[in-house]
Amino acid sequence: MNKNLRVKSSEYIDETNRISFKFNGKTFHGFKGDTLASALLANDVHLVGRSFKYHRPRGIMTSGSEEPNAIVQINPNTNRTEPNVRATEVEIYEGLEASSQNCWPSVEFDIGGINNFLSPFFPAGFYYKTFMWPASFWEKYEFFIRHSAGLGKSPTSTDPDIYDHRNIHCDVLVVGAGISGILAAKNAAKNNFKTLLVDEKNELGGSTIYENNEFNKINNKTPSEWLKKEIEELKNIKNLKIKTRTSVAAYHQYNYLLARENLTDHLEAKNKTNKIRQRLLKIRAKKVILAAGALERPLIFNNNDRPGIMLSSAIKKYSEFYGVACGSKNVFFTNNDSAYESAMSLYNKGINVEAIIDIREQSESKIVKKVKEAGIKIYWSHSIVDTTGYKRLNSISIMKLSNDGTSVTGRKISISCDCLGVAGGWTPAVHLYTQSGSKLKFDDEKKVFLPNQNTSEQISVGSCGGDFKIDEIIKNLNQKLKDILNINETDLDSIKVEIDQENSKRNIWLLPSDKPLGKTKPFVDYQNDATAKDIKLALREGFRSIEHVKRYTTTGMGTDQGKLGNMHALGIIADTAGIKMGELGTTTFRPPYTPLTFGTIVGRNVGKFFDIFRRTPMNDWHVENKAEFENVGQWKRAWYYPINGENMHQAVQRESKAARQSAGILDASTLGKIDIQGSDASEFLNRVYTNAWSKLAIGKCRYGLMLNEDGMVYDDGVTTRIGENHYIMTTTTGGAANVLGKLEDYLQTEWPELDVYLTSVTDHYATASLCGPNSKKILKKIIPDLDLSDESFPHMSFKEAKIGNIQCRIMRISFTGEHSYEINVQSSYGKHLWEKCMEAGKEFNITPYGTETMHLLRAEKGFIIVGQDTDGTMTPIDLQMDWIVSKKKYDFIGKRSLYRSDTMREDRKQLVGLLTEDPNVVLEEGAQIVSELNQSPVEMLGHVTSSYFSPNLNKSIALAVVRGGKKMMGKKLFVPMENKNINVTVVNPVFYDEKNERLNA
Amino acid sequence: MFLINCPYCGERDQQEFKAGGEAHIERPKQPTELSDDEWAEYLFMRKNIKGVQFERWNHAHGCRKWFNMVRDTSNDEIKAIYKMGEKPPAQ
């Protein structure tokens, strides 16, 4: 039944450029300039989808981004598929495919449609109430809900497109290029403001560009004629940038706005490749002029959702802009004059308009008289009480409205029609305005929420500011422009406007029917199938807050955020509860105004650019030698170096043995390094570490523990005194940035009197840690003239030396308990240093080891790793590290907290060692520890923090935190696992070389 | 997204900054003299005002300086910014 409803040539449609596209598998034709919606309507296709809950057939309602029904899947089953796209916003191109959503098996025959006939059983909150019990039935319900609901399908393969972000700074941002936006942008730019004008459509001019009402004149021209000339002039204006197909998604504080610029969505596939698809514009504007326009309201009456029922303004746009008639037997239903313009637009093109149903008693404007002269029947004081037609409207029934508008009387008249335009007045698009944090006020006469303030940084002009008539728009825009731009003259001063005066209005939020409300379906939210009945039910059930009613009925919670029906929902609540609308408030309009793709949000930060990787100077060597890597913060650290097909366990056992038996080497470059200088450096360290620093001799190293002010361990590391006023502090790999931040904070805010300077030098040095009984011999080979005797270079001391010409700092410190050296060189020499060590160590079978072996070796020694064995609730006392807490120092960060009643409790979780009864059983890290097995509920005493099989002790070892653990030495506890209970004994956490004899071996 | 006027660098985007909680809470000079309750007051108690609030901010991805801000939390208006050690402006 491919009827052609193209009625006249339109300058916005290129009829020489015929385009074929597919909808639900069937091929259709349209023209360049059509949207998917206009092309479908030209082919007399109204039925495009099914509603969410009742699966009612739904058609195209609007011509813009507020569309609730015509939500389609674009290019299904391709890697460019996109769900939930509004057909009214898709520009067609050759090869476009689209399909309906939310229907199965097809839009014509949808099994879920049975919900419609069952609908008395689907009231508001139905899902909440019904599917809660019995709980065991949930799986069955879920199957049913998931198959019959859902809006579209996400793509399953990688997005082939490129997305981008761009920062833009401008003096004036104008949002919306209708008549107000164009005039505002033009005048701002002419007055030397760097101006950006954006509009979501591909053509400028908003609705005025097709405004051909002969009774409205601007400078003696029709509004459309006049505006076209204004647009033409924009090209010659400096300082003005115009971006079309650009929709503002969010308006944040301080005039920071996010907009999506659509660059290739309207192009056919072959022209999309290697181009940026969408760009997120991050706009910081000195001043923002919102000219976002207004959305036409529908009317809420029984069965107001059938395909063929549309907004009156949309019918006008399809007729005037796209040259498409939406029906061949048209009727309008209105409460204001705008429907008469739409009717005349059709009439002038020879399209049949059957009647206008007007809930007002009369209107005397020129356009109404014109409609009368045209012989179109007008039913004053009438309302539609029902409609018929399942997949397409075929008739309406009307009755006379009572004087108070709450009931209908008299004889029912039936009018046959295939398209109904509804006009319920206009709602200013204040969404962006409220996102900016500004407040609304309710205008009781116009029945709209309006911006409550205009500041020096922001104004709302045109219909989004509450001015609906061209004369009001020009007059108020002129004054607002002068105020915000601080100018005395504008182009608007000389504009002469004549308009057709509308003299009566009537607003009824919910129109009555001859049937009781319970037997009718007046839809308020089309996408989510919320009816007026649902809203009243919610109120009856005790919901009062508008936010609660919204969630209970799901009104306004669809992808369109209920742009059409929100005002009616508020109106019905106000009427039912007897509250004034202004007191009710509105629900919050959240960003984005229209949905954004994930691609736009992440931009270029995908794949390997998702996050920053930090690599050490020795990284290439690790890669060449087949190391496995682990992520430590942003660092890629060598984890272990498998050889001959070893798994991790085998590799780690081998590496750990080698490090203790001969020599091992670790890339420790990731450790945080902070250079500390200044005459108060020693005093500063005294205050930030728990132990004393004043007496540390130059050339010596000391381990330090840093607490938070709450007494909990924050970080640890070795600090070396390089000179009288010069230290090098090392921090944990993950803590480096935070430690620097914390130290700077104290220096700047608490102790500004201290003469101390901090510099992060983490990336400046590469560090190789050489360890094991042969480490001394290896170092000797590399630096033959350095005295490595224990007298000259004892444990915990430091020397400057040279490897060839390379200056290095060597610390004799140990995180493994072995005799070891940390050699630091300028990072560009890191790989050279490493290779030098490997070469010199060859005869000692020097073994590179990764982080896993490092963890194992330190666990054998009972050394903690901050963040693994601690979790922000452990004091040094809990860790059995009392020895590092100075009793003599008057103060240090966290000291006072160690004497709080809570931190002094003896039953706090404390660090202990655990040995398993069976030495081959390795505990799981994180496993819970109990003392009783037959207790219910059982008390959890703590958990395992580190656990390994130690090749050097040939048994399993673990560190754990256990409540009151310090006093449990030798006690038997249990680690209950899924299939077994593991018997463990509490022991001293130092498992290996308790007397530290190996340090000097 | 705020536009913050760093007293050392000028106006910068909020993403360069880190918020640091309530301002003008001085670390006690003699913590050992304080009772548990007094120390807890310093350590844990922070205001959460709807209205004008005094805050610490750090230009973390800039000059790394700390400074103070007076902000109305009800509408995010930044009323004043001043350096550490300076007195808050009279309201």
Ligand SMILES: [Zn+2]
């Ligand atoms: Zn700064």
